Amino acid sequence: MKRASGIILPLFSLPSPYGVGTMGKAARDFVDFLADARQSWWQVLPVGPTSYGDSPYQSPSAFAGNPYFVDLDLLVADGLLTKTEVEGPSWSADPSYVDYGLLYENRLDLLRIACERGWQRDLSDVQAFAQENADWLDDYALFMSVKRHFSMAAWYTWPDEDIRLHRFDACARYRDELTADVQLFTYVQYLFFKQWESLRAYAHDRGVGIFGDMPIYVALDSADVWAHPENYQLDERNNPVEVAGVPPDYFSSDGQLWGNPLYDYDRMASNGYAWWQRRVQAAGHLYDMVRIDHFRGFARYWSVPAGSTTAKNGRWVDGPGIQLIDALRRANPDVELVAEDLGTPTPDVMELLLASGLPGMKVLQFAFDGRRDNEHLPHGIPINSVCYTGTHDNAPLGEWFAEESKECIELAKRYVELNDDEGMIWGMVRQGMSSVSTLFFAQLQDYLELGAEARINTPGTFEGNWRWRLQAGQLSRDLSRRIADITQLYGRC
Numbered sequence: 410m411k412r413a414s415g416i417i418l419p420l421f422s423l424p425s426p427y428g429v430g431t432m433g434k435a436a437r438d439f440v441d442f443l444a445d446a447r448q449s450w451w452q453v454l455p456v457g458p459t460s461y462g463d464s465p466y467q468s469p470s471a472f473a474g475n476p477y478f479v480d481l482d483l484l485v486a487d488g489l490l491t492k493t494e495v496e497g498p499s500w501s502a503d504p505s506y507v508d509y510g511l512l513y514e515n516r517l518d519l520l521r522i523a524c525e526r527g528w529q530r531d532l533s534d535v536q537a538f539a540q541e542n543a544d545w546l547d548d549y550a551l552f553m554s555v556k557r558h559f560s561m562a563a564w565y566t567w568p569d570e571d572i573r574l575h576r577f578d579a580c581a582r583y584r585d586e587l588t589a590d591v592q593l594f595t596y597v598q599y600l601f602f603k604q605w606e607s608l609r610a611y612a613h614d615r616g617v618g619i620f621g622d623m624p625i626y627v628a629l630d631s632a633d634v635w636a637h638p639e640n641y642q643l644d645e646r647n648n649p650v651e652v653a654g655v656p657p658d659y660f661s662s663d664g665q666l667w668g669n670p671l672y673d674y675d676r677m678a679s680n681g682y683a684w685w686q687r688r689v690q691a692a693g694h695l696y697d698m699v700r701i702d703h704f705r706g707f708a709r710y711w712s713v714p715a716g717s718t719t720a721k722n723g724r725w726v727d728g729p730g731i732q733l734i735d736a737l738r739r740a741n742p743d744v745e746l747v748a749e750d751l752g753t754p755t756p757d758v759m760e761l762l763l764a765s766g767l768p769g770m771k772v773l774q775f776a777f778d779g780r781r782d783n784e785h786l787p788h789g790i791p792i793n794s795v796c797y798t799g800t801h802d803n804a805p806l807g808e809w810f811a812e813e814s815k816e817c818i819e820l821a822k823r824y825v826e827l828n829d830d831e832g833m834i835w836g837m838v839r840q841g842m843s844s845v846s847t848l849f850f851a852q853l854q855d856y857l858e859l860g861a862e863a864r865i866n867t868p869g870t871f872e873g874n875w876r877w878r879l880q881a882g883q884l885s886r887d888l889s890r891r892i893a894d895i896t897q898l899y900g901r902c
Contacts, residue, residue: 410698410745410768414842414849414901415450415620416443416856417801419465419865420478421507424881428500428516429507432604433480435881437611442884444615446892447902451612452620452850454801454865454875456605456695460630463509463875464866466702467628467669469553472545472691474601476520477512483604489523505862506876517593524596531599538599544687545632546598552632554590555583563630565648574647575636605695620747620850621696623688625703626653626669634670640677640684641670651712654720655703658752661869664711664720671712674729682733686740693744704748704769707733708757734765747795751775754784766793771846773837774799774809777820786824787844796846798837798855802868805852806834807860834858835895842899849901856892857883 423430423439430436443451457468458475465475481495498515501508528535539546552564559567571579584591609619627633629649633640638647653669677684692699701707706728713723738746750762750769762769771794776785783789790796798806810818810833821827827836834855841849854863854877866874896902 410847412847412901413449414896415448415452415618416446416853417452417797417850418853418879419454419801419875420456420475421454421875422853422865422878424504424879425480426500427481427495428512429477430878431478431480432601432608433482436480436608439884440608440612440615440617442889443617445886445889447896448892449616449901450618450620450698450848450850452700453622455622455624459509459875460628462871463507465622465875466624466626467667468624469556469628469631470545470549471624471627471631471633471688472542473549473598473632474605476597476601477516478604479520479597479600480604481519484519484523484600487527489527490519494519494522505878505880507878509876520597520600521593523600524593528592528596531596535596535599538602539595542598545691546595548636549598549632550591550594551580551584551587552635553594554587557590558583558587564635565629575638609695609697618697619695620698620700621692622700622702623692625701625706626667626671629668629670637684640673642673643670649715652715652717653706653710654713654723655711655752656720656723663869664723665869666713666717666720671710674733678729678732682729682736685733685737689737689741689744689746693741698745698747700747700749701767702749704750704762704767705752705755705758708755708761730761731764734761734767751800768793768795768847770795770797770800771844772797772799772803773841774803774806774813777817777824779816779820787840790844790846792845792847794846795848795850796841796844797849798841798851801852801865803852804861805854805859805863806837807854807858808864810834811860832858839895839899842895842901853879856888 418439421430423435425431425433425435440451455465455468456475456478457465457470458473459465460467460469481490484490485492485495500511555572564573567573569579572583612619642650644650649670651671653671654664654666656664658664708728708730709725710728711720711723712726713720746767748762748765748767748769750758751772771785771790773785776783776787799809825836825840827833838851838855841851863877865877
């Protein structure tokens with residue numbers, strides 16, 4: 410891994426006339442902007458399907474791509490849709506934010522039309538794609554089809570016990586009864602990965618790699634849990650015994666109750682963590698570098714009794730540790746991994762990070778709380794790390810400067826030598842760019858000097874997140890040149 414820098418921008422935040430960012434022209438325009446700004450990396454959030462709550466970290470599949478990201482204009486160019494059809498629905502009342510309700514109402518109907526026109530035409534390619542991805546695609550396509558059949562109810566509430574428990578005969582029967590929907594969800598995945606591979610190739614041609622995020626947990630209402638309950642801590646009815654979360658921390662005084670089912674690591678260890686190996690392999694097919702979300706959960710994870718209303722009721726349980734990390738690296742030696750090791754540093758996490766050899770993360774917004782031993786202070790950051798002004802879970806710097814404590818801001822001013830001539834935000838960018846960390850990232854909102862209106866996510870909250878969108882025309886040549894200048898000055902080109 411060479412010294413370089415990049416910009417964080419979720420795919421959904423790209424501009425488009427169809428309600429959400431996609432893998433079309435705006436994505437290529439952003440790659441061009443990154444290349445002009447001498448950036449080596451585009452960091453994205455998970456690109457899987459979203460469900461209730463719209464979080465990319467609560468997906469119905471750990472392997473599938475998000476149908477919303479399939480670009481409609483590319484489908485028009487491919488003869489699968491018409492311009493009139495894609496311009497007909499209402500996509501958003503405010504182009505500054507994603508309206509997931511309108512996407513849910515309108516997007517799949519258009520993709521069904523595309524499937525009806527393209528299925529036979531592309532059949533040989535679709536069959537090859539399906540065969541290559543059969544270990545997850547068959548279950549995912551059936552899972553989504555049965556969900557639609559039962560009005561999108563969670564699988565653990567389906568009235569037919571045989572399909573709820575994923576019994577072979579029931580799966581075969583529903584696959585036959587719901588053939589049209591199974592074909593639809595299969596074809597949409599074919600379209601997603603076709604467009605993604607084209608976008609990734611374009612980025613590579615411009616010298617830009619894609620840095621993706623792999624959530625540590627999967628959603629309870631997912632094809633992964635439904636089809637393979639043996640991988641999780643479930644009871645005899647496939648209901649969770651205990652669920653995931655984190656204890657009280659910087660982000661939330663009550664902790665965060667995520668509700669994801671916990672892995673049965675003993676069972677997984679018996680087959681060499683085969684599911685995890687496939688998952689990292691799939692992430693490597695999507696991204697050039699992969700961030701392992703909530704890395705500390707491999708050392709110890711927070712286990713909360715199912716049915717609890719707060720994460721405070723949880724307890725620490727030992728995770729699989731270096732045994733799992735070694736298995737993943739042996740099976741996927743070419744996949745570049747980064748550990749998201751944020752949170753209160755504990756000896757077990759620090760030991761696991763050191764043993765793994767993976768770069769961890771340092772966040773400048775966490776550095777100025779007054780503790781002399783603060784691990785995020787730039788003078789103590791190790792070279793084998795990724796430095797951030799803030800991640801998607803942090804406020805944009807414009808909001809941070811407006812709302813952080815006076816003592817914290819004053820310390821940042823002294824430490825970084827912030828001044829009005831350079832600009833407070835650009836001073837923080839300078840500090841990150843000049844750090845010894847091998848990689849440095851800032852949110853695009855920081856370069857645009859935006860505030861609270863552009864925040865991506867507020868951890869511990871369940872409304873108003875994952876919505877902010879870039880507007881056409883906000884990126885300028887002057888901005889790319891300014892980013893390129895500071896990138897070159899500190900040797901990150």
